[in-house]
Amino acid sequence: xxxxxxxxxxxxxxxxxxxxxxxxxxxxxxxxxxxxxxxxxxxxxxxxxxxxxxxxxxxxxxxxxxxxxxxxxxxxxxxxxxxxxxxxxxxxxxxxxxxxxxxxxxxxxxxxxxxxxxxxxxxxxxxxxxxxxxxxxxxxxxxxxxxxxxxxxxxxxxxxxxxxxxxxxxxxxxxxxxxxxxxxx
Numbered sequence: 001x002x003x004x005x006x007x008x009x010x011x012x013x014x015x016x017x018x019x020x021x022x023x024x025x026x027x028x029x030x031x032x033x034x035x036x037x038x039x040x041x042x043x044x045x046x047x048x049x050x051x052x053x054x055x056x057x058x059x060x061x062x063x064x065x066x067x068x069x070x071x072x073x074x075x076x077x078x079x080x081x082x083x084x085x086x087x088x089x090x091x092x093x094x095x096x097x098x099x100x101x102x103x104x105x106x107x108x109x110x111x112x113x114x115x116x117x118x119x120x121x122x123x124x125x126x127x128x129x130x131x132x133x134x135x136x137x138x139x140x141x142x143x144x145x146x147x148x149x150x151x152x153x154x155x156x157x158x159x160x161x162x163x164x165x166x167x168x169x170x171x172x173x174x175x176x177x178x179x180x181x182x183x184x185x
Contacts, residue, residue, distance in 0.1 A: 018047045019093055027089050034083035037068070043089055049096060056092075062109060065091055066120035091116065115171045119164065126160045 027035075027043055035043075037056055044051040059065045068082030098108050133153050140146035 018049050019044075023047065024090050024093065028086050031086045034069075034085050035089070036081055036083060040084060040089060040092070044092070051092065051096075059092065059095065062105060064095055064105075064108060064116065066116075085120075115167065119167055119171065122167075123164050126164075130157050130160070 031039065037053060040056060041051055041053065056065070060067055065088050066085060068084045071081060071083045095108060099105075130153065137146055137150055137153065140149070
């Protein structure tokens with residue numbers, strides 16, 4: 001059992017040294033509109049952390065990660081590609097760290113990342129509402145009314161963004177607490 005604990009500790013230390021917070025922030029800055037699955041795999045292969053397309057799909061199917069959104073490629077008849085939100089890179093990293101600390105996929109789903117899929121759905125739903133609202137406001141005939149409603153819509157959009165940010169922070173704190181308690185034990 002000591003060998004297993006030592007092996008898991010070595011694995012956790014190896015993970016901690018291979019992808020830093022500054023690496024994560026750099027990826028988030030470089031890809032604010034999201035990444036394709038191949039770009040996600042490149043991020044991880046670039047730092048020597050194994051991640052396969054099958055594992056990525058499994059995490060999505062289990063609800064640990066959001067589904068990609070199909071985005072059309074520029075040009076006629078170019079098709080579309082799946083784009084994941086850039087937050088997926090950080091989420092995968094959290095899952096990898098937890099698994100290095102002996103969490104099972106079921107524990108991660110149940111105890112720590114239980115909010116993730118609901119947060120992603122909330123964010124997409126709010127984004128859709130604000131997109132429709134912006135379209136409606138563009139067609140308004142009364143400039144006074146449009147300015148008033150636009151101001152209120154912008155206030156609501158800022159509040160929704162703050163809500164999502166706060167809920168994500170709560171989720172991260174729960175996850176960090178769980179990972180810290182496992183590492184200490």
